[in-house]
Each structure stands twice: as C-alpha cells, then as structure tokens.
Amino acid sequence: MKADSDKTNLIGLPHMALQEFLAGLGEKSYRAVQIMKWIYHHGVIDTEEMSNISKSLRQTLAQCAEVRLTEPVSDQPSSDGTRKWLLRLECGNCIETVFIPETDRGTLCISSQVGCALNCTFCSTATQGFNRNLTVHEIIGQVLFAARTLGISPNRSKRKITNIVLMGMGEPLVNYDNVVAAIDLMLDDNAFGLSKRRVTISTAGLVPAIHKLVDSVDVSLAVSIHASNDQVRDRLVPLNKKYPIAELLPACKQYIADKPHRKITWEYVMLRGVNDLDEHARELAQLLKGIPSKINLIPFNSFPGTEYECSLPDRIGKFRNILINQGFPTIVRKTRGDDIDAACGQLVGSFTDRTRRQGRAVEIQRANGNTSNVIQTSAVKSTERDKRESEPHYEKFKTT
Ligand code: SF4
Numbered sequence: 001m002k003a004d005s006d007k008t009n010l011i012g013l014p015h016m017a018l019q020e021f022l023a024g025l026g027e028k029s030y031r032a033v034q035i036m037k038w039i040y041h042h043g044v045i046d047t048e049e050m051s052n053i054s055k056s057l058r059q060t061l062a063q064c065a066e067v068r069l070t071e072p073v074s075d076q077p078s079s080d081g082t083r084k085w086l087l088r089l090e091c092g093n094c095i096e097t098v099f100i101p102e103t104d105r106g107t108l109c110i111s112s113q114v115g116c117a118l119n120c121t122f123c124s125t126a127t128q129g130f131n132r133n134l135t136v137h138e139i140i141g142q143v144l145f146a147a148r149t150l151g152i153s154p155n156r157s158k159r160k161i162t163n164i165v166l167m168g169m170g171e172p173l174v175n176y177d178n179v180v181a182a183i184d185l186m187l188d189d190n191a192f193g194l195s196k197r198r199v200t201i202s203t204a205g206l207v208p209a210i211h212k213l214v215d216s217v218d219v220s221l222a223v224s225i226h227a228s229n230d231q232v233r234d235r236l237v238p239l240n241k242k243y244p245i246a247e248l249l250p251a252c253k254q255y256i257a258d259k260p261h262r263k264i265t266w267e268y269v270m271l272r273g274v275n276d277l278d279e280h281a282r283e284l285a286q287l288l289k290g291i292p293s294k295i296n297l298i299p300f301n302s303f304p305g306t307e308y309e310c311s312l313p314d315r316i317g318k319f320r321n322i323l324i325n326q327g328f329p330t331i332v333r334k335t336r337g338d339d340i341d342a343a344c345g346q347l348v349g350s351f352t353d354r355t356r357r358q359g360r361a362v363e364i365q366r367a368n369g370n371t372s373n374v375i376q377t378s379a380v381k382s383t384e385r386d387k388r389e390s391e392p393h394y395e396k397f398k399t400t
Contacts, residue, residue: 009068010039010047011144012137014181015188025060033190039067040144040191043152070095070141075149082336087145089114089138093131093352095169097142099150099161100336106150107163110142112179113170117355118204120224120237122269124303125169129353133175139182143192156193164194167202167222171239173209180217187219196220202267207243210251221255222265222296223248227275228283236275245287253291263292269300270311270319281319285326295323295330 008021018032034052038044045067047058070087073094077083083099098109114131116123143164150160164186166172172179179201185191186199200220203210210221225248227233233240240248256262266288270276284295297320300310311319316332323330 007068008065009137010035010065011067011069012135012140012182012185014136014184015190021065025057025064027057031057036188036190037154040147040185041152041154043144043148045069045148068137068141069145069148070138072145072149078336080336085146085149087142089134091132095134095138095142097146097168099146101160105162106160107165108143108146108161109165109168110139111168111170112139112166112172112175115353115355116170117174118171118237118239120204120226120239122226122236122271122300122306122308124301124306127303127305129355131352131354133178134170136178136181136185139178140185140191143186147192161192162194163198163200164192165200165202165222167200171204171206172201173203173206173213176209176212180213183217183219200265204237204239205243205248206239207247207251210248210255214255218259220262220265221252222267223252224267224269225284226267226269228280228287232275232280236269236271249287249291256292263294266293266295267298268295269298270316271300272309272311272315274308276311276315276319278318278322281322282326285323285328288328293328295328296333297330298333299335301335 010018013021015032015036018035019029022031022035023029031053035047035050038050038053044050047053047061047065047067050058053061068090070089073086073088075083075085081101085097086094087097088094093114095111095114097111100107100109111134113133115129116125117130119126143161147159147161153159166179183199183201186194187196196219198220200222201213201217202222202224204224213221224237225233225245226236227240230240230244230246233245252264256264266284268275268284288295297316299316300308302308302310320330320332
C-alpha cells in the first residue's frame with residue numbers, strides 16, 4: 001500500500017480529471033459523478049462508505065486514493081454568529097476561512113494564497129508577507145471543511161453555505177488557474193452546485209487576469225478600488241502603479257459587457273482623512289459613471305502598527321449619501337466578527353513568510369511597543385531564493 005501522502009487526493013479533482021483518474025483504474029465515467037456526490041453532497045470522506053460503488057472499486061480506491069481534508073487548528077465563534085477557522089495545510093502553514101451567517105444567506109469567505117504579496121498598505125494580511133499559492137484541493141477543501149462542520153446536506157435548500165467570496169488571504173487572480181478550477185467545482189452540480197451569481201472573485205485589479213477571466217469563468221466580480229484617483233490608489237494599492245485606474249476600468253467594463261444585470265461591486269475601505277472626503281466621493285462617482293455598479297464602503301478594521309484610522313461614522317454617512325445621490329447603490333458594510341479578528345482585511349493565518357515583510361511589521365510594532373497581535377512564525381533568513389520569492393507575484397502573471 002502507498003503511504004497516505006502518495007495517494008491521490010480526490011478533493012479538488014475537476015470532473016474531467018476524476019473521470020480520467022477512474023478510467024486509469026478501468027472504471028466507467030459515471031463513477032466520477034457518484035464519487036463527487038458522495039464527497040460534496042454527503043460529505044463522505046471514507047471511500048468505504050460510498051455504498052453505491054462496487055466493493056472492488058472501493059478496495060482499489062482505498063489503495064490509491066483518499067479524501068484528505070485540511071486540519072482545523074482553531075475554531076473561533078464570534079458573538080455575532082461569525083465563525084473563523086485556522087486550517088493547517090499539509091506543508092504546516094495555516095490559512096484562515098470565515099463563515100458569516102445572515103438571515104437570508106450564509107457566506108463563506110475563503111483564502112486563495114498563503115499570505116499575499118500585493119502589500120496593500122491598509123491590509124493586515126499584507127503585513128504577514130507571502131508564502132505560496134493554494135492548490136485547487138486547498139481552496140475547495142476550505143468549502144468542504146466548512147460545509148461538513150456546519151452540517152452538509154444533499155438538499156440544496158438546507159445548505160448553510162449559500163455564497164462564496166474569494167476575499168480571504170491572497171489575491172485570487174494571481175493564483176489564476178487553481179482559482180478557476182476551484183470555482184468550476186463550486187458551480188458544478190455534482191459538487192457544490194452554487195449559482196454563478198453567488199460566487200464572487202475579489203481582486204485588487206490584476207488587469208490582464210480580468211481580461212482573461214472573460215472567457216473562462218462567469219461569476220461575480222468585486223474590485224478593491226479604495227480610491228478615486230491614482231495618486232491615492234498608488235499609496236493604498238501598490239498594484240495600481242502597474243495597472244492604473246485608466247486600465248482597470250475598461251477591463252471591468254469588458255468583464256460585464258454582454259452580461260445583462262451584472263454589476264461590478266466596488267470595495268472601498270474608509271480611511272480617515274485619506275480617501276473619505278466629499279471630493280473623493282464625487283470623484284469616484286464621476287469615475288464609475290456608466291459602469292453598472294454597486295459600492296461597498298468598508299469601515300477600516302485597525303491592526304497593530306497601521307498608519308491608518310477608520311473614518312468617523314458621520315463622515316462615512318456623508319460619503320455614502322453623495323454616492324447614492326449620484327445614482328450608485330451604496331451600502332456601508334457591517335463589520336462582522338471583529339471580536340475574533342475575522343473582519344475584512346484582518347485575516348492573517350500563520351505561516352513562513354518568504355518576503356521578509358512580516359519581520360518588518362514586527363519591527364514597526366516593536367518600535368510602537370506592541371507585539372500582542374503578531375503571530376510569530378519562523379521568518380526565514382534572506383537568501384537569493386527568498387529575494388526571488390519576494391518579487392511581487394503579479395509580475396509573473398502572463399496572459400495566454
Ligand atoms: S487587500 Fe487583498 S490583495 Fe491587498 S494585500 Fe490584502 S489580501 Fe492582498
């Protein structure tokens with residue numbers, strides 16, 4: 001028998017890949033559907049329990065395949081019902097996944113990378129640095145883990161997870177191929193079977209990848225705009241220096257062209273005195289004119305060492321009113337799970353940083369006399385490899 005780690009992990013195998021795997025075992029293609037339904041509809045992870053599969057196939061699967069889940073390290077419930085899990089990957093690094101229940105939906109916020117290399121200056125995840133992209137099974141494994149933990153059901157109307165947002169740790173479009181493959185499983189009726197309107201990719205604005213998305217996946221798109229002009233956006237979202245607003249907006253328009261009723265969701269973090277003035281709201285309205293849009297204003301969630309403060313409630317209200325008066329549906333995002341650091345931009349996980357950014361964040365916090373919220377991980381020494389790894393990974397994104 002192979003060692004467990006050598007076995008094929010059935011989680012994350014797209015339908016076709018599972019069919020091919022089973023064909024290699026001499027099995028018919030319909031077995032793939034049976035196995036997918038056991039895993040994603042019933043949450044069965046022991047192939048022995050897949051009772052409509054022949055005994056001989058179950059015995060073969062036990063030898064060469066398994067359903068390997070990520071391991072929970074902690075499960076933190078918030079007073080508002082939000083739940084945050086720290087999940088350990090096989091490599092030992094940990095990522096965070098958050099479930100946010102509301103009256104009419106249950107949203108799972110999942111990670112796409114271990115850390116993030118984009119270094120948005122208002123983001124707690126960014127201070128932790130970057131390690132690597134998540135694999136397809138690590139991305140979809142978060143959904144399966146949460147679904148099983150919350151109570152999985154083959155009956156769609158009884159499922160707790162109705163929406164998935166890729167807004168956890170990482171920039172999803174940097175991890176393009178794995179994210180698209182994972183989304184295929186989210187939408188596949190034999191897997192999670194979610195409506196495409198209920199799956200949202202959130203991006204900081206990786207323009208070539210947005211263009212590429214047009215032909216590969218049709219889900220909702222949220223764009224972290226956070227500023228009404230390049231000068232402010234360059235400061236908040238360094239990716240903007242490479243893909244400025246004048247390139248970002250046409251890519252977003254193209255993404256929703258020919259998709260009736262589709263809107264871009266613009267995420268806008270409210271930072272006191274930085275991007276929250278009336279003139280910024282008017283400038284934003286001008287910028288987005290003609291683009292089917294909805295705008296989420298996100299009260300900034302502070303973290304140790306940050307240079308920013310959240311805008312005052314009154315200021316946020318005035319900002320929102322200007323946008324509404326200009327015809328943009330605008331909401332102030334309710335902060336959820338802030339007592340467990342599960343709110344927007346607060347996911348940090350626990351992992352080995354390859355960028356040395358975590359070390360710098362710790363130094364800043366020490367200088368400010370605060371290290372309480374820093375997850376101490378083994379920041380690796382600077383080597384040539386580390387320097388290569390610390391290059392922003394969007395530099396490596398190539399359109400094909
Ligand atoms: S806001 Fe998103 S893209 Fe920017 S550093 Fe944080 S996780 Fe990365």
